[in-house]
Amino acid sequence: MRPEFTTKSLDYSQLFKIANTVTSIGIILVTSGGSWDITNHILNKPETFFAPPHAILYSGVGIALLGFVLLFASWQKSGKPSQYSRGIKIITIGIASLLAAGPIDFVWHSTFGLDGLLSPPHLVLIAGMGLTSIGALANVKAFLRETDKPNRFVIVVSMIPVWFSITGLFYSFSLPFSKTDYFDFNPNPMFAAGFAAVTYPFLITVILTSSAILSKNRFGTASLVGASYLGIMTLSAIIPNHTLIHTIPFYLANIIPIILGDYVLSKSKTSKHVMLAGTIFGSVFYFLYYPLITYTYNEVTLDKLMWPSLTSQIYFELVPLVAPFLIISGGVMGALGVRFAQKITS
Amino acid sequence: MGAYFALNFAVFPQTYQDVPVAAPQPSIEVTLSTSQIRLGESFELSITTTNNGEEADLQTVTVEFPQNQNLDNIQIKSYDFLQSPKLFLPEQQIGTDYTGGQTITQSKYSFIEAYNRPAKPGLAHSMTLQITPTQTGVFTVYSKTVAMPHINNLSHFPLDGTIDHQNEFVLEHTVEVIP
Structure with missing residues (x-):
C-alpha cells in the first residue's frame, strides 16, 4: 500500500510577518555590535578584524539577509500584496547597501588604513541599517492596520533597530571619532553640540511616541522600547568599560521619564497631553545618550582630555x-518630535 | 520628574564624582647586552615594563635615540605589547609634558614607542631591540614609560633624571663604540 501524504500549504502571510521580524532582529544585532565596536575602539585599538563585536555585527547582517530572502519569497508567493510594496522596496535598497558596505569598507581600509566613525563606507553601512529597519517598520505599520490588538513584541523589535540606526547616523555628525592619518572628518565642535541638541531629543520622541501610537496608545509599549534601548546600551556601551559599571543605576533610572511619558500618552485625551509626553521624552536626552554624549559636550565646555576611565x-x-540648557532645548525638540511622530504614524 | 531630576542633579553627580580615579604606577627595567662594542657590531637592549598600580587606559614605553636621525640601524627582535609599535622620525608632531597630546612639539630625533591599551596591573610586557651604532664614541639611548590618564607623578617612570625632547624624564643608557 502506498503511503498517503497530506500537504498543508504554507501560510505565506504568516511567513512574511516572521521574516520581517527576523530582518529587524538582524539589524538589532548589527547595531548592537556596532555600538559595542565603538566602545571597543574607545577602550583599545583593535588591530584585527576578528573581534567579538564584529562577530555579532556580521551575524546580524547574515540574519537580516536571511530574513530578507524569506520576506521577498513570501511576498512574491502571496501575490505581492501592494500594502507591503513600499516596505519591500526600502528593505531591498537597505540590504543592497549593507552588502555593498563590506567591499567598500575593505577597499577603504586597503587604501587609507584605519577609518574613523564618519567615513564613506560607514555611511553606506548606516544607510543600509537604517533603510532595512525603516522598511521593516513600514511593513509592521501595514500589518497593524489589519488588527485591533497590536502585537507589542513586533512593535518593539521593529522600533529598536530604527532608533539605533538613526542614532548611529547622528553619532557620526556629533562625536569626535573621525580623525585619521589621512582625513579629518571630525565635526566642528559647536556644530556637533548644536546638532546633538536638535536631533537626539527629536529622535527619542519620534521613536517612543510612534511606538505608543502604533500600539493604539496602550500603556507599556513605549516603556518596553525604552527599556530595550537602555538594556542594549548598558550591555554594549557601559559594561564593556569597567570604569562605568558603577554608573549603571544612574543610567537605568532613565526608565522613569520613559514610563511617565508612556503613561501620559496612554491617558492623553488632548494634543496638549501628547505634547507633554514629547517634552518629557525630549528633555532627558542628555541622560539617555550617556556615556558617548560626554565627548560632544566636553569639547565645547571643559575641553578635557577624554580617557575611558575619566x-x-x-x-x-x-x-x-x-x-539645564539641554533639558529646555530637548523639551522643545520633543514637542516638535511628537508632531512628526503623529504624522508618520497616521 | 522632580525626583528624577533631583537624582540626576544632586545625588548621582555627587556620588560618582567622589569615586577616586584609578592611579596607575608603571615602571621599566632595561638591560643592555654589553657596555662596549666595536664599530659595525650590534648590541641588544631589552626593556620590560609592568604596571604596579591600577589599570591604565594607555601605557607607552619609549626608547629614544638622541644621536639618530632615522631608525635604519635599529631592529625590533621581539615584542609582546598589545598594540603594534609606532616609529617616529625627527620633525614629527609629538605630545609633551605628560599631557597625552594636548601640548605638542616637533620631535628632534628618532624613537620607538611600544604601547598597551589598556595596561592591566601586574602584567609584564617586553621588547628587545638590536642596535648597530654607525659611529665610534659613546652611543646614548633613552627610555621611559608613561601611563594615561596621567593622574600624578607616579603615572610616569622615571620620576626624575634627564629631560628629553618631550620635556619628560628619561633613563639614560650608554654603550661605548670603539674603532
Whole structure:
C-alpha cells in the first residue's frame, strides 16, 4: 500500500510577518555590535578584524539577509500584496547597501588604513541599517492596520533597530571619532553640540511616541522600547568599560521619564497631553545618550582630555554646566518630535 | 520628574564624582647586552615594563635615540605589547609634558614607542631591540614609560633624571663604540 501524504500549504502571510521580524532582529544585532565596536575602539585599538563585536555585527547582517530572502519569497508567493510594496522596496535598497558596505569598507581600509566613525563606507553601512529597519517598520505599520490588538513584541523589535540606526547616523555628525592619518572628518565642535541638541531629543520622541501610537496608545509599549534601548546600551556601551559599571543605576533610572511619558500618552485625551509626553521624552536626552554624549559636550565646555576611565567624572562634571540648557532645548525638540511622530504614524 | 531630576542633579553627580580615579604606577627595567662594542657590531637592549598600580587606559614605553636621525640601524627582535609599535622620525608632531597630546612639539630625533591599551596591573610586557651604532664614541639611548590618564607623578617612570625632547624624564643608557 502506498503511503498517503497530506500537504498543508504554507501560510505565506504568516511567513512574511516572521521574516520581517527576523530582518529587524538582524539589524538589532548589527547595531548592537556596532555600538559595542565603538566602545571597543574607545577602550583599545583593535588591530584585527576578528573581534567579538564584529562577530555579532556580521551575524546580524547574515540574519537580516536571511530574513530578507524569506520576506521577498513570501511576498512574491502571496501575490505581492501592494500594502507591503513600499516596505519591500526600502528593505531591498537597505540590504543592497549593507552588502555593498563590506567591499567598500575593505577597499577603504586597503587604501587609507584605519577609518574613523564618519567615513564613506560607514555611511553606506548606516544607510543600509537604517533603510532595512525603516522598511521593516513600514511593513509592521501595514500589518497593524489589519488588527485591533497590536502585537507589542513586533512593535518593539521593529522600533529598536530604527532608533539605533538613526542614532548611529547622528553619532557620526556629533562625536569626535573621525580623525585619521589621512582625513579629518571630525565635526566642528559647536556644530556637533548644536546638532546633538536638535536631533537626539527629536529622535527619542519620534521613536517612543510612534511606538505608543502604533500600539493604539496602550500603556507599556513605549516603556518596553525604552527599556530595550537602555538594556542594549548598558550591555554594549557601559559594561564593556569597567570604569562605568558603577554608573549603571544612574543610567537605568532613565526608565522613569520613559514610563511617565508612556503613561501620559496612554491617558492623553488632548494634543496638549501628547505634547507633554514629547517634552518629557525630549528633555532627558542628555541622560539617555550617556556615556558617548560626554565627548560632544566636553569639547565645547571643559575641553578635557577624554580617557575611558575619566568618562563618568567628566560627564557628571558637565551636568550642571550643560544639562539645564539641554533639558529646555530637548523639551522643545520633543514637542516638535511628537508632531512628526503623529504624522508618520497616521 | 522632580525626583528624577533631583537624582540626576544632586545625588548621582555627587556620588560618582567622589569615586577616586584609578592611579596607575608603571615602571621599566632595561638591560643592555654589553657596555662596549666595536664599530659595525650590534648590541641588544631589552626593556620590560609592568604596571604596579591600577589599570591604565594607555601605557607607552619609549626608547629614544638622541644621536639618530632615522631608525635604519635599529631592529625590533621581539615584542609582546598589545598594540603594534609606532616609529617616529625627527620633525614629527609629538605630545609633551605628560599631557597625552594636548601640548605638542616637533620631535628632534628618532624613537620607538611600544604601547598597551589598556595596561592591566601586574602584567609584564617586553621588547628587545638590536642596535648597530654607525659611529665610534659613546652611543646614548633613552627610555621611559608613561601611563594615561596621567593622574600624578607616579603615572610616569622615571620620576626624575634627564629631560628629553618631550620635556619628560628619561633613563639614560650608554654603550661605548670603539674603532
